Structures are given as structure tokens and as C-alpha cells.
Amino acid sequence: MAPVTDHCSFSSFSKCLTRHLNLSLQADFSSRVLRGRVALTVEVLEDKFSSLTLDTKDLKIFKVSANGQAAKFELGAQHGFKGSPLEITLPFELSRGQHVIVEVEYETSPSASALQWLSPAQTAGKKHPYLFSQCQATHCRTMVPCQDTPSVKHTYYAQVSVPKELIAVMSAVRDGQEADPTDSSRVIYRFRQPVPMPSYLIALVVGALESREIGPRSRVWSEKEHVDQGAFEFTETETMLKTAESLAGPYVWGQYDLLVLPPSFPYGGMENPCLTFVTPTLLAGDRSLSNVIAHEISHSWTGNLVTNKTWEHFWLNEGHTVYLERMIGRAMEGEQFRQFKAIGGLKELQEAVHQFGANNAATNLVVNLEGVNPDECFSCVPYEKGFALLYHLEELMGGPEVFMGFVKSYIQMFAYSSVTTEQWKDYLFTYFKDKVDILNKVDWNGWMYTPGMPPFKPQYDTTLADACNALAQRWTKAKDADLSGFSEADIKQLSSHQLIEFLALLLLQDPLPTSHVKRMQEVYKFNSINNSEIRCRWLRLCVKSEWEDAVPLALKMATEQGRMKFTRPLFRDVYNFAKFRDEAVKVFKEHRNEMHSVTAMLVAKDLKVDQSTGL
DSSP: OOOOOOOOOOOOOTTTTEEEEEEEEEEEEETEEEEEEEEEEEESSSHHHHHHHEEESOOOOEEEEEEEEEOOOEEEOTTTTTTTTEEEEEEEOOTTOEEEEEEEEEEOOOTTTEEEEEOOOOOOOOOOOOOOOOOTTTTTGGTTTTTSSOHHHHHHEEEEEEETTTTESSSEEEEEEEEEEEETEEEEEEEEEEEEGGGGGGEEEEESEEEEEETTTTTEEOOOOHHHHHHHHTTTTTHHHHHHHHHHOOOOSSSSSEOOOOOOSSSSEOOOOOOOEEEEEGGSSSSSTTTHHHHHHHHHTBTTTEESSSSGEEEEEEEEHHHHHHHHHHHHHHHHHHHHHHHHEEEEEEEHHHOOOOOGGGGGGSSOTTTOOGGGGGHHOOOOOOHHHHHHHHHOOOOOOOOHHHHHHHHHTTTTTTEOHHHHHHHHHTGGGGGGHHHHTOOOHHHOOOOOOOOOOOOOOOOHHHHHHHHHHHHOOGGGGGGGOOGGGGGTTTHHHHHHHHHHEEEEEEEOOOHHHHHHHHHHOOGGGOOOOHHHHHHHHHHHHOOTTTHHHHHHHHHOOOOOHHHHHHHHHHSSSGHHHHHHHHHHHHHGSSSSHHHHHHHHTTTTTTTTTTT
């Protein structure tokens, strides 16, 4: 095979590979920096090897050594999103197969994109500061000088010094703690990750954390305000893990913990090994949003164990993970549930393609990232277009059991390594060698390298969606005189997933008259539902229908949590309700300091607030 180029990395992974990282860090909350050192154990892949390149961004480099001897180093020119290459010249020459330990002493920047330093006001407890990292896709280089490419996998050890009133956890197995011998006000936490993994999965959290056991290999971590809720919400974790193992093979990471982040965390979840990060908006009180956990658990096999070789092949991570997540749902809830979730996914894909534009190359399954920041391409396309391809192949190859056999075999074949779409496709043809004639008829170019919707639209079972469609149509067509015909019995048989779909359908229509949403509240009592997915859609529907009573509730939801999926549309809808435009801006300004910096920047854009002056 031709050597793989990673357009998002400067690192010289064709010349050498990092096999292990040893991190020693100190978290300084007053300066908002991590300082310390990393020792990289590097394996040489060529003869006459004397230099290597690491990825860095916004790092201060103080000193570099190789096997204990001083090494020359130089930071190259700053590139927009890739950062600066760290060029290291060794004081000796090595040959293929030899190893060298390269140690770098450094400090991060207060504005490092991987690190979010939260003030006490941004936490649930409001008393202590908090730090969390988010390295996917190319942000690890702002926290650690490394070969920041998913092509390279390594184990890691870490020791992290933090103020003694705080606790540190990482995407690794906890390995004890001790007083910091250099500072009696601090404590050192130790970690080890014996399973090779890419740099984007290195994760660190420091905060006033507590934990509760929820299974034989799982704990929930959080500030104390959310820890018991989390323990209740995620009790199905072990069942999901066992179901995933029955489908995909043994779980190799040992521990599977969940960490509920402060309300300002702007995303749904992140699959860091041994420690999945989740938003507190999953705490519905009825375990109805736990399918997000099934997705993150699935990443333990597809993404973390078998990884996309570069971000061009991101669909290999996400398409297979959605497929496995829905197979877990099938095992636990039935085939109709899987089909229903696939219908919702197809609708999300249609919205994303519409938003990008049907001819936009960002809607390709395999994208070209030459000169492109992978964060700018992020959408549901690799998730849902990837799932649609795998579902299409499932139907062609003989059904879910047959195709899941391939997925399990693919995981076993490529475990602990990184793969390209070509390698995946070659293995598909090898595994189904007696069905090559069918595979040859698939429009591979249409699926992989053509923008827009897939060349083939799957036909899903609409059993669970039919009731949502029928009820939405009743409300859309109803005149004021018909409203007495609605009752709580309409939704008695609907699951929370169906209620989400019902409200999502109404949001796609013209706004309902205010009389309709008032009646809906009378009979369905949506205001008393805690499920964040239902609540957000319901409040948006009310604001779009210009029911003034809903505006304070919408602004409350927009500010008491910071998940961008909810906060941005709620603020936008209130802003578009002309009578409350000034109120939306006023409430945003009052709360912007509690928001994650990315969330605050994007809401400011949505509300046309000048970010330089705050006006």
C-alpha cells in the first residue's frame, strides 16, 4: 500500500512511531496552564535516523533531550490550525528497530484549545475551579507535544499534581495517589493506560469530584450536585457493556467509567477510554437518554480499538459506532426501535446536507482535508451517511446477524491499529468472497466520494414513526373548534423517543397558532417533563408560536446548561420573536461569563452581539 499522508499533522510517522508516553504535569489554576514534561518512547523505522518532528500548538518549549543527552530543537512557523512543528535533532544516529526516549519540558498556553479552565461560577458547585480537556480532533498538540495523528497509537502513564481539595481523573486506569513532595498543598494522582490508543483520546479532568459505583467495572464521577442523579440514570451501563461484548467481542479497556461534566460542557459525549465524558443534560430522571451511553460504549471497539487512520476516514469511527449503538438498541428494545432510530438519523442527515448544500464536498463520506480544519467539517454526515451505507450492505449481504458477523471480524482483524477506507473495503470483499458479484454492483463512488444524500435510500420500518406522524398531522390541520378533541390519551402509548419525533415534526412545519400550544400544555403537560431533548423542542415550538409565557422558560433552559445543541436554537428563537429580541440579548450578556468560550462566541454571532465591545 502507498504510504498514508495525514494532512492534519506535521509529525514524521513514516520515519518513527511513538510507542509510549510518560507524562508528568502540574495543573496551575491561577495561571491556567499545565507545566511539566513528557517522555516519548519512539521506535525508529528507517536506517540513519537522526531527526524527528512532533506536533505542537501554542506551547512554550524549554528543553529537549534524547536518552538523557541534550538535543537541538526548533519550532517551525505557525500554521493556522495545525500549530508549529517541533523539529528535534538527536545528538546521535539510530538504525531501524532501535528505540529512543525523547523528553520535552514545556508549558501550555492559557488559551490552549484542548483545555477548558472553568471558574467556580461555571461549575455546578460554584465553589472550586475545574479543568477538562477535549483533544479530538487535533487539539492534543496544545496539551502535549506528540505525534498528533490517529495513525499512531501508544500506551501512556501519567502523574498529575493538583491542589489537594481537587481530584484528577484521566482516560486511563487510576494507579494511586500521594502527597506532592515539593508542595504540601498539593497531591499527585497516577494513571496508566496499557492499551495502545491515539493521542486524541488522552483526556484529563481536575475538579471537586465524587464517584458512585454503578457496576462491577463502572463508576459515575461528577461534582456532588449530579453524582447521585448520574448513578441512577446510568444503571444500565453494565447491561449495555455485556450486550456490546456479545456483539463485538471482549471489552479490552478494563474500567468503563462515566464522568458528568459541569453544565457548561458544550457537547453530548466524548468516548475517552476508561472515562466517557457526558453532558448533564442526559440526566432526564427516567433513563430515557441513555442511548448516548450506548454510542460512547460502542466507540470502545469502533474508534478506540480500531481507529480511522486519518480524519478523512472519520466515517469508519462514527458510521460503525452508530451501527453498533443501534444493534445494542435492537438487542435491548427490539428491531422496530432500531428502525425508528434510523428514520430519525436519516432526517438529521437530510438537514445537514441541506445546511451544507447538496454539492458541498463536506457531505462526502470520505472527505479531502488538505488545508482544511477537520473541526469545520464536523457534522452528522459521517455518522448517518456511514450508518446508511452499513445498513444498505447489511440488507445486501443477508441481514443483521450476517453483517454483524462481518463487523465483529473486522474489529478482530484490525484491533489495536488504524485503518483507511480502502483497507476496510478490501476486508469487506475478502470476508464476503462468495458475494463479490453483489458488492461489485454497489455504487462505491456515489457513496464515498460524491456529495449530497446517499445514492440509495434505505426503506425503514415506520411502525413506531407512524403514530408520531399521525398526531403531528392532527395538530397541524386542527382548527380552534377541534382542540377539545385532544386529550392526554393521545400520548399515553408514546415513548419519550416518539415524543421527541412528534415535536421535531411540528418544528419543521409553519408555527402553530398560540391557542394550539396552550391546549397542548393543558392536555400533555410538557412543561413538567425533564427530558432535555423533549423540553428543548417543546419550548422552541412555544416560542415560535409566540406564546409569551414560554419565553422565560426558554431563556432559563438556554442559560442553566450550555450544550450548544440546545442553547443556540433557544436563544435564536427568542431573538426572532421580535417583542423579546432585546430580552434575549440582555439575558445572554448576563450569563455569557458562565458559558464555555465556544458557546459564548457562537451565541454572540447568532444574536448579532459585537464580541469586541460586548454591545
